[in-house]
Amino acid sequence: MVNVALKNVSKRYGNVVALEGVGLDVRDKEFLTILGPSGGGKTTVLRLIAGLETPSEGEIYFGDKKVNDISPRDRNVSLVFQNYALFPHMTVYDNIAFPLAIRNTPPDEVKKRVKEVAELLEITRLLDRKPKQLSGGEQQRVALGRAIIRKPDVFLMDEPLSSVDASLRIAMRTELKKLQKTLETTLIYVTHDQTEAMTMSDRIAVIRSGKIVQIDSPDVIYDTPRDDWVASFIGNPPMNLIDGVIGANGQVQLSGTQSSMMLPKSASADKLTSGAKARIGVRPEDIHVSSQPLDGMSCIGEIYLLESLGDSTIVDVKVGSSIIRAREKAGFRAQIGDKVYLKFDDRRLAIFDSQTGTRI
Numbered sequence: 348m349v350n351v352a353l354k355n356v357s358k359r360y361g362n363v364v365a366l367e368g369v370g371l372d373v374r375d376k377e378f379l380t381i382l383g384p385s386g387g388g389k390t391t392v393l394r395l396i397a398g399l400e401t402p403s404e405g406e407i408y409f410g411d412k413k414v415n416d417i418s419p420r421d422r423n424v425s426l427v428f429q430n431y432a433l434f435p436h437m438t439v440y441d442n443i444a445f446p447l448a449i450r451n452t453p454p455d456e457v458k459k460r461v462k463e464v465a466e467l468l469e470i471t472r473l474l475d476r477k478p479k480q481l482s483g484g485e486q487q488r489v490a491l492g493r494a495i496i497r498k499p500d501v502f503l504m505d506e507p508l509s510s511v512d513a514s515l516r517i518a519m520r521t522e523l524k525k526l527q528k529t530l531e532t533t534l535i536y537v538t539h540d541q542t543e544a545m546t547m548s549d550r551i552a553v554i555r556s557g558k559i560v561q562i563d564s565p566d567v568i569y570d571t572p573r574d575d576w577v578a579s580f581i582g583n584p585p586m587n588l589i590d591g592v593i594g595a596n597g598q599v600q601l602s603g604t605q606s607s608m609m610l611p612k613s614a615s616a617d618k619l620t621s622g623a624k625a626r627i628g629v630r631p632e633d634i635h636v637s638s639q640p641l642d643g644m645s646c647i648g649e650i651y652l653l654e655s656l657g658d659s660t661i662v663d664v665k666v667g668s669s670i671i672r673a674r675e676k677a678g679f680r681a682q683i684g685d686k687v688y689l690k691f692d693d694r695r696l697a698i699f700d701s702q703t704g705t706r707i
């Protein structure tokens with residue numbers, strides 16, 4: 348059990364910059380997820396922590412110990428990849444026992460540990476089977492068993508659930524989170540799936556183009572994204588981003604529309620000079636759609652599309668030249684083309700600098 352720290356770590360492959368100046372402090376026993384789009388550098392971070400790559404610059408620490416020059420074998424980390432590569436000719440028992448067997452662990456000890464791990468993962472009845480006699484989810488559990496049997500200091504997992512089907516993935520998310528709390532081992536988990544990140548993590552590090560853009564708890568990332576890119580990457584549907592121009596008296600004219608609205612008092616109005624461009628961010632669930640005019644901040648549009656999700660309905664409203672998406676209750680009724688009024692919950696608005704994208 349250790350905390351893991353990356354200090355100003357960069358990684359270059361020839362002239363490809365995979366990571367640039369990454370700082371990351373993973374706490375002891377924490378479930379930290381690295382979330383970002385393809386090519387962002389997620390796997391590179393894991394490979395550096397595992398010791399499969401060396402940083403071009405910067406330092407990696409496990410606790411107080413700098414591990415840059417320590418071999419993967421001596422770092423006591425366990426890796427689980429997307430393709431969990433079980434040994435096909437070995438039984439489940441032997442697959443799980445493998446990491447102990449190659450370290451010359453006494454047979455009695457191996458037997459005891461395999462039994463414990465199999466019970467924890469509820470796969471005792473599968474121990475005599477070969478991998479090809481298992482479902483995808485069962486294979487996944489065996490791979491986890493093989494990773495945890497050694498009691499590593501740190502677990503590293505790279506999209507381990509991406510090849511299991513949707514319903515199993517949801518079940519496995521819960522299991523993994525429970526497992527991590529039971530084992531009390533630091534876990535660094537990589538995914539590009541924001542729902543996985545939101546549901547399992549203590550904290551999320553959002554990475555983009557080799558740089559970490561925000562590290563916070565899922566709630567903080569959702570409620571106060573640091574910039575408009577994080578705002579639009581998290582959430583399904585993502586945060587609406589509407590460009591506008593600041594007018595007099597704290598009003599904002601929404602670009603491409605006839606609508607203007609008052610900015611909330613909470614907005615740092617002093618930083619917003621009249622005539623400045625700004626980008627307003629509002630989450631779909633913080634918009635109310637009504638056929639009647641509404642008090643406060645509202646703008647007018649027409650129904651463009653309705654999408655029922657069962658427990659709620661996503662309402663696409665065309666406002667001027669842009670589409671604003673709102674989440675309404677299930678059973679929301681309207682016709683395409685109906686004139687509607689949108690009211691934004693002003694306590695939940697985000698305002699971003701149009702040029703830099705940074706939250707104001």
Ligand SMILES: Nc1ncnc2c1ncn2[C@@H]1O[C@H](COP(=O)(O)OP(=O)(O)OP(=O)(O)O)[C@@H](O)[C@H]1O
Nearest residue numbers: 360363364365384385386387388389390391392539
């Ligand atoms: N061995 C390598 N040689 C050259 N470039 C590499 C190498 N490994 C990774 N890269 C580059 O580094 C960048 C980051 O790659 P990485 O695999 O870390 O991304 P990722 O976030 O894991 O993406 P994905 O979600 O697709 O797995 C990419 O631009 C990739 O092309």
Ligand SMILES: [Mg+2]
Nearest residue numbers: 389390391505
């Ligand atoms: Mg990857």
